[in-house]
Amino acid sequence: MAKIHVLDKHVAELIAAGEVVERPSSVIKELVENSIDAGASIVTVEIRRGGVTYMRVTDNGCGISREDVATAFLRHATSKVREKDDLDAILTLGFRGEALASISAVAHVDLITKTADSEIGTHYASSGGSDIQIEDAGCPNGTTITVRDIFYNVPARMKFLKKDTAEGNAVAGLMDKIALSHPEISFRLIREGKETLHTPGDGKLVSAIYAVFGKEFSTNLLPVDYALGGVRVWGFISSPLGSRPNRSMQNFFINGRFVRSRTAAVALEEAYKGSIMVGKFPACVLHLELSSAAVDVNVHPAKLEVRFVNERPVFDAVYHGVKSALSASREMKSIDLTARAKPLVHPYKPDIVEKPVQTRLSAPPAERSAPKPPERNPEPPRMPLSFSDSAPRSIEPIRPADIQSSIERILDEEPQPVKPILAPERRPEIIVTDVEVEPEDELPTLQKAEPVMQPAAESADFEAPVHTVIGEAFDTYIILQYDNETLMFIDKHAAHERLLYEQLKSRSEAAAAQTLLAPVTVTLDKSEYTAVLANLRVFADAGFDVEDFGSGTVLVRSAPLNLNGADIESSVLEMAGYLEQCKTDVTTEHMDWVYHNIACRAAIKGGSASKREELIALAERLEANPEVRYCPHGRPIYVMLKKKMLEKEFGRV
Template identity: 30%
Template sequence: MIRLLDDVTINKIAAGEVVEAPYSIVKELIENAIDAEAKSITLEIKEGGKKLIRITDDGLGIPEDEVEMAFQRHATSKINSLEDLSNTLSLGFRGEALASIAAVSQIEMITRPKTQSVGVAIEVAGGVITNKKSIGCPSGTTIMVKNLFYNTPARLKFLKSIQGETGKISEIITRLALSRPDISFKYINNNNIMFTTPGNNDLSQVILSVFQQDWFKSMLKVDEADDDIKVYGYIGQPNLYRGNRSYEIVFVNGRFIKSKLIYHTLERLYRDRIPINKFPVCVLNINIEPTYIDVNVHPSKTEIKFHDEEAISNYLTITLDKWLSKRVTIAKLEGISNIQDTESQHSPKEVNNNTFIKEEKGSYFKETTIMTPPLVEKKKDILTDEIQKAFKELQAKTEAPLKKGDVSYEEKESLQENFISSLLDGYKIIGQLFQSYILIEKGDGLYLMDQHAAHERLTYNRLIKEFKNNEVISQQLMEPFVLSLSSEDYGIIGEKLHIFKGLGFEIENFGQNTLIIRSVPLLMGVPRDFDFIFELIDQNNDRDKNYFEEELIKKACKESVKGMDRLSDSEIHSLLKDLSQLKPPLTCPHGRPILLMLSKHDIEKHFKRIQ
C-alpha cells in the first residue's frame, strides 16, 4: 500500500536531486520494477534517453486508487518510518523517483495489478496530471518518459552527447542485469537489441550476455558463506584487468554500490598480481545482515556505510585470496614479431580487440590458464567448448544452464595448483636469452622465464614470511648509509621507523633531518642505493600501515634483483627448484608475469609446417 511518509521521516532521509540525467531515470524506474517483483524487464531508449525512455515490466502493478498518489513527493510502499531503514532490502525507499521525474519531463504510465480486470493509463507533464483513463493492458507496468528537461532547457546544456548518455545508460542496465540473474532483461537502443538475459538465475550466462565471451574464460567462480555474510560471484584472473575501476562491480544485498573500502580491498589483493596502475575485474555479490550497513547515505543510494569496515575488509581479503590462489595463469605467446602472414586469420590488431592486453610493437600476447601436462590441451578445449556452447544457447534464447563438462572444478583446481611443480619435473634447460630470460623445454611447450621477476617474487615471499614470523635476519653494511631528508620527509619516515626495523633495517636518527642506515635484510643483498625510500615517501598519501609494509618489502626486493646477470646451469637449477614450491600468482610483486609459453603447435604453424 502506498502512503505518505510523516514529516520526521522525510527530513531524516537525505534530500537531493534524483534526476541528474537519463541514466538516473533508468536506474530509479528499473529499481522500482525490481522491487515490484518483476521477472521480465525491457528497457528501450532513443537518442540517449533524451527523446524516449520506455520501461516495461511484468511486476505487481499499481492499484487504480493509488496511481495518482504514486506521483506525489515521498509517497512509497517500501517503508513506514525511519526505523524501517535499518532492515529494508528494497532498492528504493525514498518515494522521490516518480515525482522528481514527472516534474522535468512528460510521462505516460500504463499499469495493472493481476487482481484488476482493467488497467489505468495516466499522463503527467511538468508534475501536473493531464489525463487519466481506464485501459485494457497486460498485468505489470509500462512507463514512457519523453522530452526530458523540456520545461527546464538550461539543464539540457549539461547533458552529454547522445553517445555519452547512451554509454551511461548501458552501464546502469548492465549492472542491474548482473545484480539480478533471476530476472530476464532486454535492452533496446534505437530499435537495436543490445542484449538479452535468460532470467534463469545463472550469473555466468548473464556475464556471457552483457560482456565479451573472453571475459568469462578468465574469471573464477567464488562462493563463500559465513554466519552473517555471504560472498559469491566471479573474480578475474590476473590476466584480466582494466585501466580504471569501471569493472570492479560490487553488489551489497542486490544493490550496486561504489565503496572506497571494497575498491581498496580489491586493489590491495591484486596489487602484486596485476601490472601497476591497472585495476581488477569482478562481479561480486555480498549478502549481509541489513542492520550491519547504512544505505541512507546519498540520494543515489550507490554509497553505503559498513558498521565494521575492518571486519568486512579482512573477510573479503581472506576469502578472495583463497579462491585466487587456486589458479595458475601463464601468458601464452600468440604471435612472433616481424612474421609476414598474409593468410593468417588473426592479425595483432584483431587479437587485441578481443583481449585486455595492449598489443606490443611487433608482437601480441594473450593470457591463458595452463593446467598440468599432459592434460593441458584436453581440459582447455573442454572449457572453451562449454563456453561457446553456453554462448550459442544464449543467442538462441534458451534457458539451459551452463554445463561444466566432464571434469569437476575441484579436479581442475588441484591440477592447476600443482602446475609449477609439474612443469619443473623433467624439464630441459635450453639456455639463457639476453642474459635475462631462461628458456625451458617441457613436453610440447617452450617456456620463457624472466629470471629477475622470478627471483624478486621468491625474495618477496620469503621476506613477507620472515616479517610476519619476526624472523628477519639482518646483515651489517660495510659503510653505513647516511640519508638526508627534508623536514617533511623526515617526519613521514620517522613515524615508520618501527616498520623498517621489523623488516631487518637498522636505521636511526643521525642529527637534524638525517637518518643513518647500518643494516639491511639479508635477503635484500647489498642495495645499490636507497632511492626506494624516497619512492615510499612520495607514495605515502596517509595510507595504512599494511600498505606501507607491503610497499617497503616490494621495493626492497626490487633492489636485490640485478639485471643482465649471467647464470650458470647450477644457479638456474637452484632457482627453478625454489620456484617449484611457488604458489599463485605467477607474477613478480609488481604484477609482471614470470612465465610466457609458446607451444609446439604455434611454432610449427609459424614455420608453415601445419595450417
C-alpha cells in the first residue's frame, strides 16, 4: 500500500492558510495592504470582538473587475508579479497572491467591489474556500471586504486566540504602523462601534504621529531629512529628554513598508550615544527610501524582515541623519548683547513706564566709560529697591600706590600678642546602636545616643564601637570612621535602594500610595498597552492606580509615596515593557521586579548632595539591618578600608 499521497485541496489550503493568517490582525494587514496597492486615499477598518467575529475593510481604490473577482480568490493569483525578474523590483506591499485564498479558507468572506468604468458593482461570497454566489450589487467605486467568524472550521487554531481585548489591541497596533507608513492616506479604525483612530491623510507625517500617539509624544520630536549613498532618511526622532526605557517606540519604514531592521536600530542608538543615559532608548518614526533592487522583502512570511544587498549605506545614512538632527537641535540662537532693553510697562499701572535694569553687557566695549577715581568719602553701596534704581556700581580698581602705602603702614605698626587658637568645640560622637526603624519612616530623625553602660565583669578598657560620619565623597559615598581602625564607604543610592526594597517587600498589604493632584498620562505601544490592562492588579499592589484612557494611553491617578512626579511615568513605562516581554504569569516574579523598579527610582540619587542629617540617618538604618549587604541589582553597598592599608600606602609601616 502506498504511503505517500497527495493532500486534498481543502486540507492543503488550511495548512497554507496557517502561514498567512495567524490571528485577526493578520487578516487586517493583508486586506489594508491590498487597499493601499489599489491606490485608495481613504481606508476604513471596522472590527467587533477584537475581529474574531467581524472584520470589514472599505476603500475607495480602483476596485476589481467582474471577470477578475473569482480569480482573485485562487491561490497564487496576483496582479503585481508576472515574471521572475519582477521579484527584484517589488514596489507593492502585496505580491504573493495568497492572502484572499488563505482568508476565505478559514472564514466567511463577502466582497463588494466596483471599478470606475463599470456601471454596476459585483458581490462575491465565499465560505471555507468554496464559492457561494456572485451577483450584481449597487456600490460606490472601490472595494469592501467583510470577514466573519475567523477559524470557524479550524477549532484547533481558534483556541490559540487571545482575549477579545488583546486581539483588538493587536489590530490597533497594526493600524498605527500602517497609518505612519502612509501619511497621505486617511485611515479610520472603528472598534465596537467607537472610532479609535482617524488620520487626516494630508501627507504630513507629523499629523499622522499626532493622530496615532497624541500631543505629548508628537510635540517632543526632532525632524530628520538626510540623503547619503543613494539612501534617503526622513521622519522624526525623539529629543534626548524624551528617551524611553525600551525600544517599543522605534518605527522604521522602508519604501512605505513597516519592517524590523537591526541595522537601522543599531545606527539610531549609536547616533544617540553621549546624548542619553545608559539604559535609555530613543523613539523614532523614520522612513528609508532606497532602490527596490537594493533590498529583498521576500524573506519573512509576514514581510516584517528585509535583507539589504549592502548594509553599510543604510547604516551610514541613518547614523549621520540622526546625528545631524541632534546637532541642529543643540545649536543656540545668538544673543545680541548690544541691543537696548525696551522700557517695561507696569502690569497694573500702564501709565507708569519703568526703566529697565542695565548691565555691563548691555553696552558695546567702545561705549564703556573709563573708571572714575575713588572718592574721599564714597557713599556706601545700596541694593536697588525698584526698577528705577540704578544698577550696582562697578568694582573700583586698586592702584599700585595704594598697595605700597598699605604695606608700609603694616610694617610700622607695633606687633600685637598672638591669641591662642582655641580648639573647636568637639561634637559628641555618634554611638551606633540597634535602632528599631518603622517601615513607614524613610529617614528617621536623628537622636543623641545615650552613653552605653558596660557590665562590671567586662574589662574597664572596653569601648563600644563608634561610627563617626566624616562626610560625603563625590556626593555619592558616605565616609564613616569605624573604631578608629577602619574607614567605611557606603554607596548611598545602593543602600537606600535596598532598604526601600526590603521595606516594600515586607508589606503584606498594598503599598502606600499618594493621590496625584493632576493625573499623569502615559502613552504606550499597543502591545504594552495590552499588557498593562491585563495586569492592573499588579500595578495596584505596587501602589499605582492606573486606568484605561483609550487609544494606547493610560492615566495614573495615584503612585507610591516614595516616587516623585518625574519618575512616575518612567516607572509605568518600564513596568509595561517588562510585563509585555514576560511570558509567564507568576505574580511573585512580577511584584519582585516591580519592587526593584520602585526602590531604584525612589532611592537617593548618586551625585546629588545630601544633608548631614540624611547621611547619619541612612548610616543608622544600615547599621540596624546588618543582613543588608547588596543592592537589589547585586552590587555591594559598602566597602571597608583598613587603617593599616593607608599607613602602608604612605610608607608608615
